[in-house]
Amino acid sequence: MVQHARAAVFPGDGTYEIREFAVPDPPPGGAVLRVEAVGLCGSDAMQLHGQRHVPGEVADVVPGHEIVGVVHAITAEAAANWGVAEGDRVCVDEIVTCGRCRACLGGPGGLCANLQLYGYTMGADHDGGLWGGYGEFMRLLPTTHLMKAPDGLTAAELTVFEPLANALNWVAAAGVRTGDRVVVQGPGHQGLLCAAAALAQGASQVIVTGTGADGTRLATALELGAHAVVDVDAEDVTERVGELTGGRMASVVMDLTPVPAAVNTALQLAAFRGRVALAGLKHFRPVENLLSDLVSLKSLTVHGCAGSTPGSMEQAVQLLADRPSIARTLRGVHVGLEDVGRGIALLERAVPGEDAVHVSLVHEHSVR
Ligand SMILES: [Zn+2]
Ligand SMILES: [Zn+2]
Structure with missing residues (x-):
């Protein structure tokens, strides 16, 4: 029986809707993540309004790129490559490079010719649709860069790694x-x-x-x-x-x-x-x-200055392990999938009398 998961989808016209998707199987050489929490970011508000600003960005997408979750299903190949197993909590680097194009192999400048960004470049109609952290589950491609999450912080606190x-x-x-x-x-x-x-x-x-x-x-x-x-x-x-x-x-x-x-x-x-x-x-x-x-x-x-590097991602997760107070201080406000609109409004400082230093979406996982 196919299980269903919910996700918020941004068509890029200032609105969003909650859609149901089938819980996916791992792509060849990859895995499936049960998303626990995703940090909201000014960039999400730009996506909501269709202001594209990231290479290869598409509309009608499940957004969310500050992703923390638990490995739900994993291929043997990915388990060996990433050194993680089912049940491990991980922080996901949203930048997925191919590792084989000229730019990836150290050519002068330039972006990966096959660059993908979770939450931006693979739309709701692309291969099962769940490619961003606003979904309860998402697929992980084989060249994903994952970091094991340190103990002692909640998933919502950990989203500041990004x-x-x-x-x-x-x-x-x-x-x-x-x-x-x-x-x-x-x-x-x-x-x-x-x-x-x-x-x-x-x-x-x-x-x-x-x-x-x-x-x-x-x-x-x-x-x-x-x-x-x-x-x-x-x-x-x-x-x-x-x-x-x-x-x-x-x-x-x-x-x-x-x-x-x-x-x-x-x-x-x-x-x-x-x-x-x-x-x-x-x-x-x-x-x-x-x-x-x-x-x-x-x-x-x-x-x-824009974005991160694989090295700064590793460094960020290590810094949170060493100084968890950074994440705890930034903890901010949590919203559920139903309240994504309120979360974005808080980000845009459009909720009268309320201000949040950080907003994260925490999934409840009412899988059907
Ligand atoms: Zn961001
Ligand atoms: Zn590449």
Whole structure:
């Protein structure tokens, strides 16, 4: 008898629906995951509204790319390749490369020619349809990169491994090391995890900036170990960062805000020979009044930041094992499949009087 599982599907027109799918069998050489929890991310809100921003992205998809679950069924080949067995809890790297194309084999630059991303590139009509974390079950392709989950954290807490892997990748790109004075602009969960990642890499001072609406988030930054927070609505941020750094300004500025003008601020806050990491997407709005002279005269290095690497994924899961408090502090709000709309509204800060530092979807598994 075929068992059925539920999944939220985004057609890409601002709506979503809960559909039933057959619980799949493992693809050749792969496995099936019983998804326990998936972290919600600003990128999901973009998908809901059909704003495509990821290579190969399709509409009418089961989204969800911050995936934690239990191996439900696995082929002998995958069990041997991944070193996991049925019943193991794993964190899933959403990036699936083929391992055999030119880019994968070390060719210059470029993306894998056969790249797949769970939650983005394989639609609800593709081979059984369950390819994202908003489904109660999903298929895992044979070249998937899995990490065994550390004990002691819940599945919902563990979902921060994915944004933490991004943060560690970006902190590495900006070369954050012991002695750095780091300013993180934007205290969403991705920015908060950049602060945590910078601290883990030995930054000696971490300052997180936000707006007057970010009270809860700035308090969370301090809980994570940030040395200071600045409300840019209440204070002159350049002056305040000057005071906090003894006039030296930031050796690294990471911009995680959706606000174009924050790029100008980042250039102001950077010290001579500073590094500026641009990660917060501006929805393709241009930065007005950009003063490139600041980049030249201060000899700044500007890094573009997107996504994770297999190495930063491994590092993120290890960091959560070493410092589980990062995940516990970011735990945030949980929603069920029926409440995905509320989860996205919380992400978009569209629920009056409520703010969540992190939102995750926790599946109840009413398998039929
Ligand atoms: Zn994400
Ligand atoms: Zn490839």
